[in-house]
Amino acid sequence: MSQITLTGIAKAYGTSVAIAPMDLTVADGEFLTLLGPSGCGKTTLMRMIAGITLPDQGAIRINGRDMAALPPEKRNVGLVFQSYALFPHMTVAANVGFGLKMRGIARDAAAERVRAALALVDLEPLAARYPRELSGGQQQRVALARAIVIEPDVLLLDEPLSNLDAKLREHLREDLRNLQQRLRVTAIYVTHDQAEAMALADRIIVMDKGRIVEEGAPVDLYRAPQTRFAAEFLGQTNVVAVTAAGLLPWNTGVAGPADGMVSIRPEDIAVTPALDGAGRVLSLTFLGPAVEYRIDIGGTVLRARDSGTGTAILPQGTQVDLTLRVPPHPLQGVA
Amino acid sequence: MRRLPQGVVAALLVLPSGGYLALFFGLPLLLAFLGSFGLYARGGDGGFTLRHYADLFGTQAYRDGLVFSTYLAIVPTLVSLAISLPLAMGLAQTFPGRKLFNALYKVPLVVPGIVAAFIVMTLFDRGGLAARLLTPIGIDLPKIVRDDWAVGVIIATAWKAVPFMTLIIGGSLGAIQKDIILAARTLGATPLTAFWRIQIPLALPGITAAFLLTFIGGMGAFAVPNLLGPVYPLPLSVHMYVNAFERNNWGLVAAMGTMLSLISVLVLLAYYRTTRSLRTAYGGEVR
Numbered sequence: 333m334s335q336i337t338l339t340g341i342a343k344a345y346g347t348s349v350a351i352a353p354m355d356l357t358v359a360d361g362e363f364l365t366l367l368g369p370s371g372c373g374k375t376t377l378m379r380m381i382a383g384i385t386l387p388d389q390g391a392i393r394i395n396g397r398d399m400a401a402l403p404p405e406k407r408n409v410g411l412v413f414q415s416y417a418l419f420p421h422m423t424v425a426a427n428v429g430f431g432l433k434m435r436g437i438a439r440d441a442a443a444e445r446v447r448a449a450l451a452l453v454d455l456e457p458l459a460a461r462y463p464r465e466l467s468g469g470q471q472q473r474v475a476l477a478r479a480i481v482i483e484p485d486v487l488l489l490d491e492p493l494s495n496l497d498a499k500l501r502e503h504l505r506e507d508l509r510n511l512q513q514r515l516r517v518t519a520i521y522v523t524h525d526q527a528e529a530m531a532l533a534d535r536i537i538v539m540d541k542g543r544i545v546e547e548g549a550p551v552d553l554y555r556a557p558q559t560r561f562a563a564e565f566l567g568q569t570n571v572v573a574v575t576a577a578g579l580l581p582w583n584t585g586v587a588g589p590a591d592g593m594v595s596i597r598p599e600d601i602a603v604t605p606a607l608d609g610a611g612r613v614l615s616l617t618f619l620g621p622a623v624e625y626r627i628d629i630g631g632t633v634l635r636a637r638d639s640g641t642g643t644a645i646l647p648q649g650t651q652v653d654l655t656l657r658v659p660p661h662p663l664q665g666v667a
Numbered sequence: 668m669r670r671l672p673q674g675v676v677a678a679l680l681v682l683p684s685g686g687y688l689a690l691f692f693g694l695p696l697l698l699a700f701l702g703s704f705g706l707y708a709r710g711g712d713g714g715f716t717l718r719h720y721a722d723l724f725g726t727q728a729y730r731d732g733l734v735f736s737t738y739l740a741i742v743p744t745l746v747s748l749a750i751s752l753p754l755a756m757g758l759a760q761t762f763p764g765r766k767l768f769n770a771l772y773k774v775p776l777v778v779p780g781i782v783a784a785f786i787v788m789t790l791f792d793r794g795g796l797a798a799r800l801l802t803p804i805g806i807d808l809p810k811i812v813r814d815d816w817a818v819g820v821i822i823a824t825a826w827k828a829v830p831f832m833t834l835i836i837g838g839s840l841g842a843i844q845k846d847i848i849l850a851a852r853t854l855g856a857t858p859l860t861a862f863w864r865i866q867i868p869l870a871l872p873g874i875t876a877a878f879l880l881t882f883i884g885g886m887g888a889f890a891v892p893n894l895l896g897p898v899y900p901l902p903l904s905v906h907m908y909v910n911a912f913e914r915n916n917w918g919l920v921a922a923m924g925t926m927l928s929l930i931s932v933l934v935l936l937a938y939y940r941t942t943r944s945l946r947t948a949y950g951g952e953v954r
Contacts, residue, residue, distance in 0.1 A: 384849050404852040411853040417846035421868045422950045430864075434855030462950075482854065 839873025
């Protein structure tokens with residue numbers, strides 16, 4: 333059982349605020365993702381949980397135990413660094429076994445646990461290699477094995493996949509999620525990649541400028557974001573104003589809250605060619621599984637995405653009609 | 668055009684650097700080595716002989732000199748290392764006045780060794796500054812200059828060597844990625860354990876270089892032990908000077924030089940062996 337509670341935690345570097353006072357609870361076994369642009373405080377927040385960075389105020393509790401007085405070596409957290417931070421002078425087995433050695437685990441028992449951890453990440457045959465003899469993906473898996481072998485109360489992952497190529501990233505993402513579910517370990521994952529966040533997390537915390545902007549399950553956060561920041565950070569969207577006359581570009585009576593903004597995802601806009609259509613294709617990008625159009629309608633430019641299958645690709649300058657597949661989603665309190 | 672054979676091309680490419688090394692390092696060393704056996708020696712080629720080595724090892728003063736030279740290389744180097752290592756660690760931290768200290772500790776680097784020797788002498792010799800300051804408050808300074816254990820030589824050598832070693836070791840400690848040390852901490856290592864198991868092994872190339880350069884300097888030191896060292900034994904370097912310029916016994920000088928070089932090489936080999944086994948022990952390599 334590993335529940336993490338942060339209360340009133342805050343951190344500033346000089347006059348710049350890294351983390352504004354915030355509360356956060358992570359449930360046992362939960363996979364939580366901290367998502368935000370660089371400099372939003374997500375890494376600082378994680379490093380405070382690990383004990384590498386000390387908060388200016390507030391309390392961090394793991395299973396109810398106050399961490400304030402505990403140095404990193406006493407917290408029993410597993411941290412996977414963006415740079416992997418493997419020990420270059422140690423073999424893979426020694427890297428993974430380091431945490432067990434520090435805990436005074438007997439040599440035989442430790443060797444067995446190292447073997448099991450390496451088996452978990454499919455690296456058993458490489459136990460005697462040095463980090464410099466491994467590919468990026470293999471190094472990443474060693475870092476992961478090294479963090480989980482100590483059976484941490486919480487597994488912290490700081491953009492662990494960002495130095496890998498796209499294909500490998502997707503593959504390891506799946507492995508990571510499976511592993512976390514098998515071990516039932518509480519995990520906090522820091523990333524600026526919204527696709528990664530959605531694929532991995534039980535819950536996403538969207539952060540900006542040291543604050544929590546919004547949080548929720550990936551589906552809710554993507555389909556029904558409350559804020560413009562979250563709507564735009566999780567994938568692409570069109571933020572469109574609503575007036576008394578209706579939804580702005582159409583200037584028709586489409587239902588919507590007056591004097592507000594709505595978010596319309598590009599894939600929720602259907603594009604159909606029509607000689608007297610109100611929209612015109614400005615440009616298009618072929619993405620393989622989809623075609624993305626930039627469409628001018630009444631002076632507003634909207635993005636629309638059409639599945640690439642079976643449909644003809646509309647050339648630039650085509651007059652089109654736009655219809656919404658789902659009702660536009662209102663955003664709260666934004667201008 | 669006919670192409671040169673590959674071996675010739677390779678030899679030509681190596682010639683500028685290899686030739687330079689052979690001409691200015693290899694040849695003198697070879698001549699000294701041959702000279703120690705009486706071959707091609709300065710002052711006439713008397714044919715092959717072991718006389719110079721017999722002379723060297725048969726004379727008590729020279730035997731003691733050889734041991735003393737080795738002592739003057741090892742002890743000041745170890746003392747300097749013991750000071751430099753924590754100093755280099757300390758300088759990696761932030762503290763008030765760090766910038767000033769960082770500049771000040773390097774001052775001895777630009778002071779010639781002979782000047783350092785005179786500084787130690789004026790400070791610690793009988794009737795020196797330290798004695799005059801301490802005697803009134805009842806502290807009697809032990810004999811440091813020209814004493815049997817060559818404490819004065821050790822102080823002067825360390826005074827010169829500490830900034831030099833600190834600079835090199837600090838550089839290699841600074842090159843270690845910070846995340847690596849933090850990773851060790853989150854895995855359960857105290858700062859001290861992380862220092863011994865992560866930082867020291869990773870900084871080992873720098874520590875090795877600093878150690879060896881200081882050691883070899885101490886092996887051939889002449890001015891400082893001559894000024895601050897005991898009357899007996901004299902280091903081999905001083906015997907070399909006397910034999911060369913006062914007795915014109917160049918064969919013996921060559922034998923002494925060869926022995927000093929040989930000991931340096933042996934220490935170098937021993938050191939590499941130790942550090943390699945350290946690396947194996949730390950690295951978890953199975954042999």
